[in-house]
Amino acid sequence: MLRSRIVLLAATGMTNRMIAQRVDSQDTARKWRRRYCEQGIEGLADAPRPGRPRLYPATVVAEVKALACELPAASRTPLARWTCPELARHAAAVGIVPAPSASTVRRWLTDDALKPWQHRSWIFPRDPHFALKASRVLDLYQRQWEGAPLGQDEYVLSADEKPGVQARMRIHLPLPPGPGRAMRIEGEYHRFGTLAYLAAYDVHQARIMGRCEPTTGIKPFTALVDQVMQSEPFTSARRVFWIVDNGSSHRNWAAAARLSDAYPNAQMVHLPVHASWLNQIEVYCSVIQRKLLTPDDFEDLDELTAQILAFESHYNTTARPFDWKFTRTDLNRLLARIRQHDRHAPQPLAA
Incomplete structure (x- = not known):
């Protein structure tokens, strides 16, 4: 279309400079005007190109x-x-x-720009109170509770367990990196058992408090609660909110009652089912997995425990609160998209 336009403008008596003001290039105007003069209408077609012709149309x-x-x-x-x-x-x-x-x-x-042949797994929220529970947690991240701002003596903790952390020692020492070669880690190892890492993360102060136990369960989680709530500033805090998922160690109203009975200033806030991605402690678990546990090389469970607790101290010296950006507005947009796919089970929006 551009080539035809140049020829038509030339037919009106316009010079190359005048045509260039319309097509943004004097060289382009000169090229196609000359080709038309020399070859006629056939000169506006593409010339044969050098190189190997296209194999697949x-x-x-x-x-x-x-x-x-x-x-x-x-x-x-x-x-x-x-x-x-x-x-x-x-x-x-x-x-x-x-x-x-x-x-x-x-x-x-x-x-290709679009890739409909690829797929990702996802799951529909099945908690009938998903919006309500999720929005309460998102409000706490914004230092809000039931429409009122939190005070300076109120804290938000995100807690969970990381079970099955393995103590594995490589059979041979790692080979150091060299020019054009990454460090190499022995693929074979000796196993020395597993432990569970339980931790609570102060969302707004970016402080991690954890412990290692042989396994998960109500008793180990209670030990974590005691460790945190018997230390300042949580002992004298007005309220301490514990955000947890629906794991067996802290599931349903019974776990909430145990917490409030032991510490009247503590309140457990449960996430909806299948919503652990809203729990900020999961972000910290990914950090410790990447920075300490991968690749792993621990000679026994005692060394693994010592390294995990040492990493806690190291992390707390430089940590900053996570830049959490998912809000009630984003939650409502997500639930609106979900309703488009599952009209038989619509999800209410967060108020």
Whole structure:
């Protein structure tokens, strides 16, 4: 269209400089005006290009991508999802010519902007009070409770357990990194058992308080509560909110009653079922997993315990509160999207 416009403007008597003011390039105006003068209308077509001609026409690429967008069951192929080799074989079987190789299919799918052949797992909220419970937790992160701001003597703790932390010692020492080579870790190891790491995270002060136990359960979690609530500033605090998920160590009203009976200034706040992603302690658990436990090399459970507690002290010296940005507004948007997929079980919005 640009080439035709240049020719039409030239036919009106305009110079190359005047045409360039319309098409933003005097070189472009000069090129296509000259080509038209020398070759006529055929000169506006693309000239033959050097190099290897395209092997696969655009129709073949489109057909392969269309196959990738369909489930294998649609073509009676006994697969849950396509792989590139399977897709290349299927393209040849259905008569797509020339049939691409697996590496070519992989390159086409990687370069495509939309990837409907990929999938991610998710789960519908099944707690009928999901919005209410989640919004209470999000309010606490914003230092709000039942519409009123929290005082300076009120604290918000996020607590959970990390079970099955393994004490594994590599059979051979790691090999140090070298030029163009990462550090190498021995794949074989000796096992020395597992322990459970229980921790409470002060959301607004960025302070972690934890302990290691042989296993999880009501008794180990109670020990964590005692450790935290018998230390300042929580002992003399007006209120201490404990945000927990629905694990067996602190599930339902019975756990909340145990906490309030032992410490009248403590209040347990349960997350909805399948909402551990709203628990900030999970962020800290990912930090300790990445920074201390991967790769692991501990000669026994005592060393593992010492290293975990040492990491706590190290973390507390430089930690800052997490930049938590998920609010009630984001929660309502999420639940609105969910309702579009599950009209049989609509979720109420947070007030």
